Amino acid sequence: MKSRENRWKEFWHGHIENGLLDDDRVKTKKALWQLSGRMPEMDFDRIPTSATVFAPSAGTLGLVEPERMGVTIYLSPLLEKMPQSRVGSVVAHEFAHAILGHDKGESFPSDKAPRDSRDLPSEKSADVLIQKWGYVPANSFIKTRKQRKGT
Numbered sequence: 001m002k003s004r005e006n007r008w009k010e011f012w013h014g015h016i017e018n019g020l021l022d023d024d025r026v027k028t029k030k031a032l033w034q035l036s037g038r039m040p041e042m043d044f045d046r047i048p049t050s051a052t053v054f055a056p057s058a059g060t061l062g063l064v065e066p067e068r069m070g071v072t073i074y075l076s077p078l079l080e081k082m083p084q085s086r087v088g089s090v091v092a093h094e095f096a097h098a099i100l101g102h103d104k105g106e107s108f109p110s111d112k113a114p115r116d117s118r119d120l121p122s123e124k125s126a127d128v129l130i131q132k133w134g135y136v137p138a139n140s141f142i143k144t145r146k147q148r149k150g151t
Contacts, residue, residue, distance in 0.1 A: 016053045022056055043099055052070065052073065089135045093126050096129040126138075
């Protein structure tokens, strides 16, 4: 079993350092650090080695990056405006997609396609996985907000 510090270093060097995590992404960095410690070793080892984080600053108006092979995990600057618990769930949810191989997309016959993207099997399975890690499903925040508004 790796120490907390060694897991963070492995996570940082393997998935963050080679991508982009701007300095003003404080909540996002905290969520990444927490995820590296909460994720079970078995799942931690299933993160694709080519997965990198792309978390630019809200002030980044444009960017040219070298072409990457692999999985890019985009984390929006809007996360910095959300409560830390939701940031953690979203970050975990996106890593769950990478672990589950959801970068290939989904297709459905037109009569079988879900009406809402939250109903896609890939969204549901990513939320099931993060619940095992102790997170509230990322999509439940949206449902809760809509229920409060009465929609």
